[in-house]
Amino acid sequence: xxxxxxxxxxxxxxxxGLPRTGQWLLGAMEMxxxxxNHKADLYLLTEDPLSEFQEFHRVLEGAARLLREHxxxxxxxxxxxxxxxxxxxxxxxxxxxxxxxxxxxxQEAMAHQVASRWMLLPVLRAxxxxxxxxxxxxxxxxxxxxxxxxxxLPPSPRLGEWAGRLDPGRSRLLxxxxxxxxxNVFLHDLLDEMVSWSVSPEGGFCVEPCxxxxxxxGRALARVCPWDEWREWQDSDSFFLKFQGSKSCLDCWEExxxxxxxxxxxxxxxxxxxxxxxxLGVFAMSRGDENRAELHLRAGLEMGRAAQLRFESLMYLxxxxxxxxxxxxxxxxxxxxxxxxxxxxxxxxxxxxxxxxWKDYIEASELFQRALAAGVEQGIREELLLQLAVCHINLxxxxxxWEVLGxxxxxxxxLCFYRGMALLGQGKLQEALGWFHQALEKGxxxxxxxxxxxxxxxxxxxMGDFGRATKWLQKALEADPRSYEAWNLLxxxxxxxxxxxxxxxxxLKALEINPASAIDLANIGxxxxxxxxxxxxxxxxxxxxxxxxxxxxxxxxxxxxxQESERQKKN
Amino acid sequence: xxVLLMEVxxxxxxxxxxxxxxxxxxxxxxxxxxxxxxxxESTQLSPRGMRNLLSEFRPQxxxxxxxxxxxxxxxxxxxxxxxxxxxxxxxLGGPQATFMPSAGLGELLDVxxxxxxxxxxxxxxxxxxxxxxxxxxxxxxxxxxxSRDYWEDGEEVEPPEDLDGYPSPFLDQVLDLEGLEEAxxxxxxxxxxxxxxCYTPRxxxxxxxxxxIERVLEEMSWLNARGLSRFWLADPSFSFHRGRTQELLEGIxxxxxxxxxxxxxxxxxxxxxxxxxxxxxxxxxxxxxxESASERVLARLGKSISLEALRRAVGMSLAHGLEVxxxxxxxxxxxxQEDALQTLEFVRSLVPIRGNxxxxxxxxxxxTPFCENPAHYGIRPLDGTRPAYISVGARYQTDWMDAEQIHxxxxxxxxxxxxxxxxxxx
Numbered sequence: 001x002x003x004x005x006x007x008x009x010x011x012x013x014x015x016x017g018l019p020r021t022g023q024w025l026l027g028a029m030e031m032x033x034x035x036x037n038h039k040a041d042l043y044l045l046t047e048d049p050l051s052e053f054q055e056f057h058r059v060l061e062g063a064a065r066l067l068r069e070h071x072x073x074x075x076x077x078x079x080x081x082x083x084x085x086x087x088x089x090x091x092x093x094x095x096x097x098x099x100x101x102x103x104x105x106x107q108e109a110m111a112h113q114v115a116s117r118w119m120l121l122p123v124l125r126a127x128x129x130x131x132x133x134x135x136x137x138x139x140x141x142x143x144x145x146x147x148x149x150x151x152x153l154p155p156s157p158r159l160g161e162w163a164g165r166l167d168p169g170r171s172r173l174l175x176x177x178x179x180x181x182x183x184n185v186f187l188h189d190l191l192d193e194m195v196s197w198s199v200s201p202e203g204g205f206c207v208e209p210c211x212x213x214x215x216x217x218g219r220a221l222a223r224v225c226p227w228d229e230w231r232e233w234q235d236s237d238s239f240f241l242k243f244q245g246s247k248s249c250l251d252c253w254e255e256x257x258x259x260x261x262x263x264x265x266x267x268x269x270x271x272x273x274x275x276x277x278x279x280l281g282v283f284a285m286s287r288g289d290e291n292r293a294e295l296h297l298r299a300g301l302e303m304g305r306a307a308q309l310r311f312e313s314l315m316y317l318x319x320x321x322x323x324x325x326x327x328x329x330x331x332x333x334x335x336x337x338x339x340x341x342x343x344x345x346x347x348x349x350x351x352x353x354x355x356x357x358w359k360d361y362i363e364a365s366e367l368f369q370r371a372l373a374a375g376v377e378q379g380i381r382e383e384l385l386l387q388l389a390v391c392h393i394n395l396x397x398x399x400x401x402w403e404v405l406g407x408x409x410x411x412x413x414x415l416c417f418y419r420g421m422a423l424l425g426q427g428k429l430q431e432a433l434g435w436f437h438q439a440l441e442k443g444x445x446x447x448x449x450x451x452x453x454x455x456x457x458x459x460x461x462x463m464g465d466f467g468r469a470t471k472w473l474q475k476a477l478e479a480d481p482r483s484y485e486a487w488n489l490l491x492x493x494x495x496x497x498x499x500x501x502x503x504x505x506x507x508l509k510a511l512e513i514n515p516a517s518a519i520d521l522a523n524i525g526x527x528x529x530x531x532x533x534x535x536x537x538x539x540x541x542x543x544x545x546x547x548x549x550x551x552x553x554x555x556x557x558x559x560x561x562x563q564e565s566e567r568q569k570k571n
Numbered sequence: 572x573x574v575l576l577m578e579v580x581x582x583x584x585x586x587x588x589x590x591x592x593x594x595x596x597x598x599x600x601x602x603x604x605x606x607x608x609x610x611x612e613s614t615q616l617s618p619r620g621m622r623n624l625l626s627e628f629r630p631q632x633x634x635x636x637x638x639x640x641x642x643x644x645x646x647x648x649x650x651x652x653x654x655x656x657x658x659x660x661x662x663l664g665g666p667q668a669t670f671m672p673s674a675g676l677g678e679l680l681d682v683x684x685x686x687x688x689x690x691x692x693x694x695x696x697x698x699x700x701x702x703x704x705x706x707x708x709x710x711x712x713x714x715x716x717x718s719r720d721y722w723e724d725g726e727e728v729e730p731p732e733d734l735d736g737y738p739s740p741f742l743d744q745v746l747d748l749e750g751l752e753e754a755x756x757x758x759x760x761x762x763x764x765x766x767x768x769c770y771t772p773r774x775x776x777x778x779x780x781x782x783x784i785e786r787v788l789e790e791m792s793w794l795n796a797r798g799l800s801r802f803w804l805a806d807p808s809f810s811f812h813r814g815r816t817q818e819l820l821e822g823i824x825x826x827x828x829x830x831x832x833x834x835x836x837x838x839x840x841x842x843x844x845x846x847x848x849x850x851x852x853x854x855x856x857x858x859x860x861x862e863s864a865s866e867r868v869l870a871r872l873g874k875s876i877s878l879e880a881l882r883r884a885v886g887m888s889l890a891h892g893l894e895v896x897x898x899x900x901x902x903x904x905x906x907x908q909e910d911a912l913q914t915l916e917f918v919r920s921l922v923p924i925r926g927n928x929x930x931x932x933x934x935x936x937x938x939t940p941f942c943e944n945p946a947h948y949g950i951r952p953l954d955g956t957r958p959a960y961i962s963v964g965a966r967y968q969t970d971w972m973d974a975e976q977i978h979x980x981x982x983x984x985x986x987x988x989x990x991x992x993x994x995x996x997x
Contacts, residue, residue, distance in 0.1 A: 007619075009615075037615050039581060070647070071647030071651075072618060111956060112639075112961055113639065113957075
C-alpha cells in the first residue's frame with residue numbers, strides 16, 4: 001500500500017459543475033478522510049450555496065460523520081462562496097442550519113475543556129460593492145455564533161475603508177485577484193503556510209510539495225495543486241503513486257510573496273511578508289544561490305519595518321559579503337545592523353571576522369571579547385571562541401588562547417588543533433603532540449590536513465625527533481605540495497639528520513615557492529659547507545646576505561669560510 | 572513483545588518524551604521491541620498513516636501518556652488502535668491517569684489498564700502479565716479491566732529509592748534526538764512540599780529520589796558529544812539537596828561539560844554562593860514558583876514561601892546574570908481580584924512578563940487536595956457534565972472570584988504580556 005507524499009493538510013471540494021451525482025463527492029471524501037493530517041482544513045467551494053444547499057448540506061453532514069468516525073482528526077470547515085446582495089437573510093439561515101452540525105463536537109470539546117474538533121471558518125467572497133456590503137453585514141452575525149469568517153474582496157480604492165470595518169485582527173482579508181475562487185484561496189493558504197515555514201526553526205530550510213488535495217466533483221478528477229495535472233480519483237494509492245508535480249514548488253514559493261504584496265499590505269502583514277522574503281533569502285544562502293539570496297534579503301528589508309527583521313537581513317547580507325571575500329562591504333552592512341541593536345554579540349562577532357580577514361588580530365580579538373561579553377547564540381559561540389583563540393595565537397598570547405579554548409567543547413578537529421598550537425607556543429611539546437594527533441583522529445577538513453601534519457612535525461622537531469618529523473612533513477607535502485613552510489622545515493630536519501643532499505633539495509623546493517627567501521639560500525650554504533663545498537657555500541651565503549644583510553649566522557659562517565679560504569690560498 | 576509508546580500533544584511543538592524514554596529503556600533491556608510515537612503540532616500524521624504504523628509494527632501493548640488536554644484525542648487513538656490491532660492492549664499512564672477515578676474505564680471502553688504507580692515498574696508488570704497469557708487478576712500498579720464492565724485495582728508497586736536502577740533513555744539510545752535543540756533531563760523525581768494545587772507531592776509520597784551525580788554527568792557528556800548542550804532539568808525542586816546540587820554543578824565544571832541549563836526550584840533553596848556556582852556552570856535560567864503575591868493566599872495554598880525570600884532570590888539571580896521566570900496562577904482559594912492584580916504587579920516589578928512568567932488559571936487535576944475536596948477550599952466547580960476521566964480543570968469559580976472576574980484577570984495578564992501569553996510548560 002502506498003502512502004501519499006505527506007498527510008493532506010488541506011482538502012478542497014468543488015461543488016457544482018457538470019451534473020455528476022453528489023454521491024461521487026461523498027465517496028471521494030470517504031477515500032480522502034483517512035489521508036487527512038490530524039489537523040486539516042476542508043474547503044467547500046460553491047458558486048451558490050443557497051441553490052446548491054442540499055448538496056452543500058449533504059457534504060457537510062458527510063464531513064461531520066467522517067469526523068466522528070476518524071476521531072483523531074481536528075477539522076477547520078471552510079465554505080467558500082459569494083455573498084450575493086439581498087441574500088443576507090437566507091445566508092444567515094443557512095449558517096444557522098449548518099452550524100448545528102458542529103454542536104456535538106462543541107459539546108465534546110466543552111466536556112474535555114479543549115478547542116472543538118470542528119471549527120467553521122467560511123470565506124465570504126464579494127465581487128462588487130453591493131456584495132461587499134452584504135458580506136460585511138453578515139460578519140457580526142457569524143462572529144456571535146463563534147463562526148469566524150474571512151472576506152475575499154475585489155481590488156478597489158475603498159479597500160482600506162472595508163478593511164477597517166472588518167477588523168483584520170479578527171478576520172482575514174483575501175483579495176479577489178488571484179484567478180478563480182480555488183486559486184485564490186489556495187494561494188492565500190500557501191501564504192499562511194509560508195508564514196509558518198518562515199518562523200519554524202526546523203522547517204525553514206527546505207520546501208516540500210503542498211500537502212493539499214483538490215477534488216473536482218464535476219469531472220471526478222483530482223490534483224494536488226492548481227498547477228498540477230488533473231488525474232482520475234479512483235483510489236488514493238494509484239493517484240498518489242502518479243503524483244509528480246507539474247511545477248516546481250520552490251519556484252511557486254519564490255513567486256508568491258511578490259504576487260501577494262497587496263494582500264499582505266491590506267492585512268497589515270507586511271512584517272510577515274518581509275519575514276518570508278528574509279527566510280527565502282537565508283534558504284537561498286544555504287543553497288549557495290547568492291543572487292536569489294540578495295534579492296530576497298533586499299526585498300525583506302523593503303517590506304519589513306520591524307527592527308528585528310531589518311537587523312537580521314542586514315546581518316545575513318553582511319555574512320554573505322564576508323563569505324564572498326568582501327570584508328569592507330560586510331563591515332558597512334554589519335555596522336548598520338549594529339545601529340539597530342547596539343551591542344549585539346552576533347554582530348560584534350561578525351565584525352571581528354572582518355578584522356580577522358584583514359589580519360588585524362588586536363582589533364579582532366577586542367571585538368570577539370565584546371561579543372562574548374554581550375552573549376551569542378550557542379551555535380556560533382564555539383566558533384567565536386575558536387576565532388578568539390586564533391587571534392591570541394597570532395598575537396603569541398598562548399596561555400590566553402589555551403584558556404579560551406578551555407571554554408569550548410571536547411572537540412572538533414580545529415579545536416584540537418588550536419589547543420595543540422596553544423600548548424606548542426608554551427613549549428608544552430608532549431601535550432601539544434597529543435592534541436595534534438587528536439585533531440588528526442577527528443578527521444580535519446582536507447584543506448586543514450597539511451597544517452595538522454606540519455605542526456605534528458614541528459612539535460617533533462622541537463623535541464629533537466627529526467626522523468619522525470620528516471615522515472609527517474612528507475605527508476604534509478603530499479597534502480599540499482606548495483607549502484613553503486613544510487619544504488623549509490623538511491630541509492632543516494634533513495640537515496639535522498646529516499642528509500645534506502636531500503636537505504638542499506628541500507630548500508631548493510622552498511625557494512621555488514618563495515624565491516626571495518634569504519634563509520633558504522643561507523641554509524643551502526650551510527649544507528654545502530657540511531658537504532665540504534666551501535666555494536659553493538660561500539656563493540650561497542653571499543646570495544643570502546645580498547637579500548638579507550642582517551642574517552647573522554650566514555654572515556658569521558661566510559666570514560669563517562672566507563677566512564679559511566684566504567688562509568688556504570696563502571698556504 | 573512489541574510495545575508502542577505514544578505522546579500525543581498536538582497543540583504545541585513536539586518536545587522530548589523523556590518519561591516514555593525511561594519506559595522504553597526499561598523494556599528494551601528486557602529484550603522487547605519498543606517504538607515511541609511523539610505527536611506534536613508540526614508532526615504530520617493521518618489516520619491511514621497511523622493504521623500503517625500499527626499494521627507494520629503490530630504492537631501487543633500500546634502505552635499512552637494521558638493529560639487532561641489530550642484525552643479528547645486519546646479516545647480516538649484508542650479506538651483506532653483497537654480497530655487496527657484488536658488484540659493489542661492499551662494502558663494509559665501519565666499525570667491524568669495516576670489518580671483518575673476508576674469509573675473512567677466505564678467511558679474509555681478501549682482502555683485495558685490505568686497506570687497507578689511508577690511507569691517503569693508498572694509497564695514491566697503489564698508486559699509480564701500479557702506474556703503469561705492470563706489476565707484473570709489485576710496487574711500490580713494498575714487498575715485492570717477484567718471484563719467489559721468490571722475492573723479491579725492491583726497491588727501497589729514500590730518504586731526504587733535509587734533512580735539509577737532504571738537504565739538511561741539517552742545512554743541506551745531509545746530516544747530520537749534528530750533535529751532536537753534541547754534535551755530534557757530528570758536528575759531527581761518527587762517533591763517533599765505540600766502545595767495543595769499540585770499532583771506531585773501525593774504521586775511521590777512527598778519524597779525525592781535521585782539519580783547519582785555520575786549518571787547525570789555521564790548523560791550530559793553523552794549529549795554533548797552529540798552536539799546538545801541545552802538541558803532542561805525537569806526536577807520539581809532542583810536544589811532541594813544543597814550538597815548534591817553543588818556537587819553536580821562542580822561536576823559539570825570539572826568535566827568541561829558544555830551546558831546551558833533551565834531549571835526550576837524554590838526561592839528558599841538558593842543562596843548567593845549557589846547562584847554564583849550555577850551561573851559559572853552554565854545555568855541560564857532559573858524558574859521559581861511564586862503562585863501568588865499575597866501572603867494570605869499563599870498560606871491557603873500550603874505553599875510555605877515568603878515573598879521577601881522570593882524577592883531576594885530573584886535579585887541575587889539577576890545579579891549573577893541569570894534569567895528568571897516566575898510561575899504564578901490566578902483563581903486561587905482566598906484570592907480576590909485585587910490579590911490577583913497584586914500578583915501581576917509584583918511579577919511585573921521583578922521580571923518581564925513573557926514565556927513561563929505568563930500566569931495561568933489554576934487547574935484542578937486529579938490527585939490534588941483542591942480537586943478531591945473543592946468545597947472545603949471554597950472552590951465551586953461550574954455546572955455541566957464531564958466524563959469521569961476529566962477533572963474539574965479550569966471550569967470552576969471560587970468564593971472570592973466568579974468566572975467572569977477570573978476571565979478578567981486572564982485578560983489583564985494577557986494585556987501585560989510581552990509575547991501574547993504563550994507558556995512553554997503547564
